[in-house]
Amino acid sequence: MLNERNPIPVLEAIKRVTTYYKKGETEYTAITNAHNRVLAEDLIADHDVPLFDRSPYDGYALRSEDTAEVMEKTPKILEVVGHIGAGSVYHKKIENSQAVRIMTGAPIPDGADAIIMLEDTTAFEEDGKSFVSIKKALQHHQNISFQGEDVTKGTALVKKGTVINPGIIALLATFGYAQVPVSKKPVIGVIATGSELVEVDQPLEPGKIRNSNAYMMIGQLQRAGAIPKYYGSLPDNLAESLKKISKVMQEVDFLITTGGVSVGDFDLLPEIYQELGADVLFNKVAMRPGSVTTVATINDTLLYGLSGNPSACYVGFELFTRPIIDYFLAKETIGMQQEQATLAVDFLKTNPFDRFIRGRYEIKNGLLVTEPAGKDKSNMVHSLAKANCFIQLPGGTEGYKKGDQVTIHLLGE
Amino acid sequence: MLNERNPIPVLEAIKRVTTYYKKGETEYTAITNAHNRVLAEDLIADHDVPLFDRSPYDGYALRSEDTAEVMEKTPKILEVVGHIGAGSVYHKKIENSQAVRIMTGAPIPDGADAIIMLEDTTAFEEDGKSFVSIKKALQHHQNISFQGEDVTKGTALVKKGTVINPGIIALLATFGYAQVPVSKKPVIGVIATGSELVEVDQPLEPGKIRNSNAYMMIGQLQRAGAIPKYYGSLPDNLAESLKKISKVMQEVDFLITTGGVSVGDFDLLPEIYQELGADVLFNKVAMRPGSVTTVATINDTLLYGLSGNPSACYVGFELFTRPIIDYFLAKETIGMQQEQATLAVDFLKTNPFDRFIRGRYEIKNGLLVTEPAGKDKSNMVHSLAKANCFIQLPGGTEGYKKGDQVTIHLLGE
Numbered sequence: 001m002l003n004e005r006n007p008i009p010v011l012e013a014i015k016r017v018t019t020y021y022k023k024g025e026t027e028y029t030a031i032t033n034a035h036n037r038v039l040a041e042d043l044i045a046d047h048d049v050p051l052f053d054r055s056p057y058d059g060y061a062l063r064s065e066d067t068a069e070v071m072e073k074t075p076k077i078l079e080v081v082g083h084i085g086a087g088s089v090y091h092k093k094i095e096n097s098q099a100v101r102i103m104t105g106a107p108i109p110d111g112a113d114a115i116i117m118l119e120d121t122t123a124f125e126e127d128g129k130s131f132v133s134i135k136k137a138l139q140h141h142q143n144i145s146f147q148g149e150d151v152t153k154g155t156a157l158v159k160k161g162t163v164i165n166p167g168i169i170a171l172l173a174t175f176g177y178a179q180v181p182v183s184k185k186p187v188i189g190v191i192a193t194g195s196e197l198v199e200v201d202q203p204l205e206p207g208k209i210r211n212s213n214a215y216m217m218i219g220q221l222q223r224a225g226a227i228p229k230y231y232g233s234l235p236d237n238l239a240e241s242l243k244k245i246s247k248v249m250q251e252v253d254f255l256i257t258t259g260g261v262s263v264g265d266f267d268l269l270p271e272i273y274q275e276l277g278a279d280v281l282f283n284k285v286a287m288r289p290g291s292v293t294t295v296a297t298i299n300d301t302l303l304y305g306l307s308g309n310p311s312a313c314y315v316g317f318e319l320f321t322r323p324i325i326d327y328f329l330a331k332e333t334i335g336m337q338q339e340q341a342t343l344a345v346d347f348l349k350t351n352p353f354d355r356f357i358r359g360r361y362e363i364k365n366g367l368l369v370t371e372p373a374g375k376d377k378s379n380m381v382h383s384l385a386k387a388n389c390f391i392q393l394p395g396g397t398e399g400y401k402k403g404d405q406v407t408i409h410l411l412g413e
Numbered sequence: 414m415l416n417e418r419n420p421i422p423v424l425e426a427i428k429r430v431t432t433y434y435k436k437g438e439t440e441y442t443a444i445t446n447a448h449n450r451v452l453a454e455d456l457i458a459d460h461d462v463p464l465f466d467r468s469p470y471d472g473y474a475l476r477s478e479d480t481a482e483v484m485e486k487t488p489k490i491l492e493v494v495g496h497i498g499a500g501s502v503y504h505k506k507i508e509n510s511q512a513v514r515i516m517t518g519a520p521i522p523d524g525a526d527a528i529i530m531l532e533d534t535t536a537f538e539e540d541g542k543s544f545v546s547i548k549k550a551l552q553h554h555q556n557i558s559f560q561g562e563d564v565t566k567g568t569a570l571v572k573k574g575t576v577i578n579p580g581i582i583a584l585l586a587t588f589g590y591a592q593v594p595v596s597k598k599p600v601i602g603v604i605a606t607g608s609e610l611v612e613v614d615q616p617l618e619p620g621k622i623r624n625s626n627a628y629m630m631i632g633q634l635q636r637a638g639a640i641p642k643y644y645g646s647l648p649d650n651l652a653e654s655l656k657k658i659s660k661v662m663q664e665v666d667f668l669i670t671t672g673g674v675s676v677g678d679f680d681l682l683p684e685i686y687q688e689l690g691a692d693v694l695f696n697k698v699a700m701r702p703g704s705v706t707t708v709a710t711i712n713d714t715l716l717y718g719l720s721g722n723p724s725a726c727y728v729g730f731e732l733f734t735r736p737i738i739d740y741f742l743a744k745e746t747i748g749m750q751q752e753q754a755t756l757a758v759d760f761l762k763t764n765p766f767d768r769f770i771r772g773r774y775e776i777k778n779g780l781l782v783t784e785p786a787g788k789d790k791s792n793m794v795h796s797l798a799k800a801n802c803f804i805q806l807p808g809g810t811e812g813y814k815k816g817d818q819v820t821i822h823l824l825g826e
Contacts, residue, residue, distance in 0.1 A: 031613060032643065035632040049794065051617060058675055087609030089620045104675055104721070105609045107620045150795050158798055165826055166632030167771075167797030170723055173625035174794055178614035196500030196518050200444060201591035204464060207502045207520045212586035219448040219579030230445065262471055262517055308517065310583055340779040358580075366753040366818070368779040381462065381587055382563050384580030385571055405779070413578055 005284040007291065010319065010354050016281040017295050017320050018334075020302050021327035022253065024186055028179040031172055034164045037182035038225065038329045043158040043168070046175055048148035053108040056145045060099040060121060060132055061090075061112035070137040080123070080130035084109070099132050108144055115143035161332035185227045186328040188321075189252035190217050191245070193234040193260035193268065194308050212381060213258040213313045217306075220317050223412065224325045234260070234268065241268055242275055249301055253328065256321065259308025261294045269294065269305045278303060286395060287354040290316040310381040315356045315390065318411065336390075336409040341368040343391070343406050348399035355395070358387035361408055370408050388413040418697040420704065423732065423767050429694040430708050430733050431747075433715050434740035435666065437599055441592040444585055447577045450595035451638065451742045456571040456581070459588055461561035466521040469558045473512040473534060473545055474503075474525035483550040493536070493543035497522070512545050521557055528556035574745035598640045599741040601734075602665035603630050604658070606647040606673035606681065607721050625794060626671040626719075626726045633730050636825065637738045647673070647681065654681055655688055662714055666741065669734065672721025674707045682707065682718045691716060699808060700767040703729040723794040728769045728803065731824065749803075749822040754781040756804075756819050761812035768808070771800035774821055783821050801826040 008016075026040040055061065062078060070076050078099040084090045086105035094100060094111035102108075102115065115138075122133040151157065158168050164180070172180055197211040198204060214230060221228040231248050234241045234257070249255055260269040261283070273280055278296035283305075285293050289312035294305035302324060306316040323335040341361050349355075361370040370391055374383030389408040393400060400406065421429075439453040468474065475491055483489050491512035497503045499518035507513060507524035515521075515528060528551075535546040564570065571581050577593070585593055610624040611617065627643055634641040644661050647654045647670070662668055673682040674696070686693055691709035696718075698706050702725035707718035715737060719729040736748040754774050762768075774783040783804055787796030802821040806813060813819065 031628050032631050032641075035635045047617070051622065052620070058680075085608055087607070087620050105607070105622070157795065163826075164632075165798070165824075166629045166636060167727070167794070167800055169632040170625040170629035170727075170794045171798050173613045173628040174623050176613060176615075176623060178612075194500070194518070195498055200586045200589060202589075204460070207465070207500050209464065209518065210587050210589060212583040215444050215586040216579045216583035218445050219577075219582040222448045223579060228445075267471075314580070314583075339776045342779060363752045363781055366755060366781040368776055368781075381580070381583045382570065385578070385584050387580055411578075413576075 007284040007286040007353075008282050010285055010287050013282050013285045013293070013295070013320060014323065014335075017302065018323055018327065020281075020297055020300060021324055023330055024184045024253075024328040026181050027184045029182050031169060031178055031180050034169055034172065034180040034182060035166065036225075037164050037180070038331055039158055039160050039162050039164055039168070040181040040183045040330065042156050042160050043171060043175065045151045045153050045155045045157055048153045049151040049174060050145050050147055050149070053147050054145045055102045055104060055106050055108060055115045055143070057115055057117045057143060058104050059102060059115050059117045059143070060134075061094065061102045061109050061115055062099040062134070062138070063094060063096070063112060064114040064138045064140045064142065066097055067114075067116075067134055067137045070134055076134040078132050078134060080132050082109070113140050113144070114138040117143065159332060161330050163331070183329040183331075185225060186253040186325055187227045187229055187251070188221050188325075189229050189231055189248045189255040190214050190221070191231045191234055191248065191255070191257045193257055195236070197233060197259075213306075213308065213310055216310065216314060216384070217256060217258060217317060220314065221325075224322050225329055226325050238268060238271060238275070241272055245272060245276065249298060249303070254302045254304065254321070254324065256304040256306060256317070258306045258313050261305035261307060262292050273303070273305075287356060289356070290319070291353070293320060295320060311358060311384060314358070314384055318390070318409070319356070336411065339368055339408055339410065340405050341370040341391075341408045343400055343402055343404045344369045344371040346399065346402050347372065347393065350399060351393045351395055351397045353395040355393040356409070357391040357393065358383045359389045359391035359408060360386050361389045361410070368408070370406065387411065420697040420699040420766075421695050423698055423700050426695050426698045426706070426708070426733060427736065427748075430715065431736055431740065433694075433710055433713060434737055436743055437597045437666075437741040439594050440597045442595050444582060444591055444593050447582055447585065447593040447595060448579065449638075450577050450593070451744055452571055452573050452575050452577055452581070453594040453596045453743065455569050455573050456584060456588065458564045458566050458568045458570055461566045462564040462587060463558050463560055463562065466560050467558045468515045468517060468519050468521060468528045469556060470528055470530045471517050472515060472528050472530045472556070473547075474507065474515045474522050474528055475512040475547070475551070476507060476509070476525060477527040477551045477553045477555065479510055480527075480529075480547055480550045483547055489547040491545050491547060493545050495522070526553050526557070527551040530556070572745060574743050576744070596742040596744075598638060599666040599738055600642055600664070601634050601639045601738075602642050602644055602661045602668040603627050603634070604644045604647055604661065604668070604670045606670055608649065610646060610672075626721065626723055629723065629727065629797070630669060630671060630719075630730060633727065634738075637735050638742055639738050651681060651684060651688070654685055658685060658689065662711060662716070667715045667717065667734070667737065669717040669719060669730070671719045671726050674705050674718040674720060686716070686718075700769060702769070703732070704766070706733060708733060724771060724797060727771070727797055731803070731822070732769070749824065752781055752821055752823065753818050754783040754804075754821045756813055756815055756817045757782045757784040759812065759815050760785065760804075760806065763812060764806045764808055764810045766808040768806040769822070770804040770806065771796045772802045772804035772821060773799050774802045774823070781821070783819065800824065
């Protein structure tokens with residue numbers, strides 16, 4: 001039994017866990033499913049965008065020198081010798097006093113060096129020929145979208161490890177990625193422990209509570225970009241529990257159990273770790289909540305023993321499991337985004353250990369402000385619903401006052 | 414043909430569109446799929462949490478008055494008369510000088526009014542009886558999680574219209590929601606138009622570009638919480654196009670077309686609207702990009718004619734389609750979150766119309782700062798990849814300088 005527990009600092013715990021990071025593989029997904037996945041290869045432009053000089057407007061392509069006389073407020077008449085829609089090409093060259101009707105996105109014809117917008121012209125017919133009357137002088141190169149002005153061939157557009165958003169999808173489509181290389185999601189097992197638990201669809205009995213941690217964890221895993229696999233509860237006895245955990249470890253990239261890591265007489269996890277020959281990285285962290293968070297490895301596979309208290313479980317996951325998921329996904333940034341924020345209320349408790357308060361931040365007049373999301377006790381579930389960050393108050397500090405600067409960890413809501 | 418176009422202000426356009434909002438229905442989804450869905454009913458606590466006074470620690474339940482003598486540094490010996498794990502109930506009453514071994518989460522036995530933590534005790538056996546030596550005095554009600562201290566029965570915990578996060582999932586599980594009432598997602602059709610388009614898996618030809626808008630739009634729809642349904646491109650001729658659009662309108666809650674709304678000779682949409690007897694709400698908005706955004710209704714179903722230019726298409730969607738999706742989902746907040754931010758660079762162009770620049774904001778020392786995400790031209794796709802907000806520069810303003818305050822619209826990356 002691992003009854004001797006030496007609390008280690010939070011950063012040391014994170015360091016020990018991240019030593020065991022695994023990097024996942026690359027898989028391909030249809031571009032229509034790529035949103036929010038992690039790009040697994042650098043996206044490099046394999047052609048210029050635009051690929052050719054093109055018209056940004058509906059109008060006429062012409063030679064700007066033909067419009068010089070318009071300066072004296074005399075309209076200039078050009079003969080319309082062609083008509084090109086987007087996707088079409090005008091194969092001849094524009095000569096003196098000629099113009100070609102052109103649509104947005106169509107390639108600029110040879111000889112033309114400017115585009116006049118439709119609204120600055122009047123078209124008419126005479127003797128079976130088409131003409132356009134130009135009311136505005138144009139500069140050389142006016143109204144032309146030049147080849148490569150958006151993107152030059154060879155440009156590294158998006159780095160691997162970036163989460164794919166709709167703008168990146170537009171780039172992927174532009175460069176022909178019908179199938180997109182993305183990081184495979186880790187499959188993470190979830191097992192609940194605790195004889196006080198009844199399942200979510202069961203009625204409550206005296207002394208019992210519904211299993212909320214497992215479902216919360218499933219949501220946290222989905223938010224982090226992992227695939228949760230729920231294995232229900234651990235059996236009541238050691239032998240069966242060992243069998244179940246050994247089997248599950250074969251099917252997942254990581255395993256999370258909730259509850260059963262404390263020093264209670266029914267907390268089986270410490271004994272299970274010992275029986276399985278697990279290497280316990282730590283079984284106590286100098287923080288609140290979540291001090292009993294335990295992380296072990298079996299054959300280099302991480303086994304998270306998170307607290308059975310909802311808030312402690314929640315915090316333990318975000319601090320110690322999320323970075324490992326980020327590594328697996330080969331994300332460019334690992335772990336929660338950290339920012340400075342102004343405390344909107346007093347928090348007068350002293351902080352013997354690092355404290356991670358479930359908090360809520362918002363932006364007020366361009367400034368980040370934060371306050372606790374509700375009552376701050378590790379067994380309380382209420383405050384989690386409103387939290388969008390953790391407020392970190394370092395151990396060894398006295399109470400904090402309204403207006404003080406604090407570090408917050410964004411949950412990515 | 415709707416060649417006469419009167420630009421209307423952005424806010425007026427949003428107002429016209431939102432007049433036609435539709436509210437979707439409620440459906441039930443398994444709690445394991447509820448993350449990121451919109452809660453369709455208020456979540457009200459149907460019991461107290463905790464449901465009973467319980468122990469927050471592993472330790473012993475006792476009568477605090479029995480520990481009064483410990484004040485004089487004499488350990489107090491109590492007889493251990495029972496042992497309750499979480500989920501179990503001790504059915505007798507604790508009497509004078511008795512204690513009950515208790516695990517985290519277990520109900521406080523009758524007669525006990527405090528819990529001593531395991532680490533403050535020493536257990537021993539004598540004459541076949543169990544005893545515990547208490548080294549610390551306890552106050553009445555010390556270390557008890559009281560019934561209802563987290564949540565009182567009847568409390569409205571989460572409002573309908575809230576996006577479900579892992580903390581809310583924990584509450585849903587606590588109150589027995591195996592199936593969760595959520596807003597049904599709108600099904601939104603996407604049709605691309607433009608003879609210059611080749612599909613994403615096709616090679617480029619002279620004058621052609623790959624269809625990027627449709628895929629970008631699919632990503633934007635997914636981000637907004639809708640179900641995109643892609644119908645490919647519009648046929649080349651009017652009769653077939655009319656047939657296709659009429660058919661698609663029967664299968665979707667809203668329809669989006671990209672391209673074909675300009676004044677070009679191949680822009681079929683205005684004619685299609687006329688032929689279908691659509692009521693055009695507007696076909697020009699006083700803004701950049703996206704001025705040619707058109708919105709029409711057919712039998713109260715909205716039909717969005719977004720620009721074929723990627724940035725214009727992107728902006729048009731977020732400004733005019735996203736609020737309608739939010740209404741359909743009965744979300745508590747409609748449209749993009751707006752904040753004030755400090756401009757990190759000069760933007761010296763004048764703004765004859767409202768300008769929505771694809772921007773990037775970040776937090777620097779607790780302060781929101783923003784700058785354009787790249788080159789600001791409506792036909793450019795590059796800047797969209799990096800954008801996480803729009804910087805709004807009102808029409809009629811001169812250039813902006815570094816340090817100026819601007820309104821930004823958050824894209825919710």
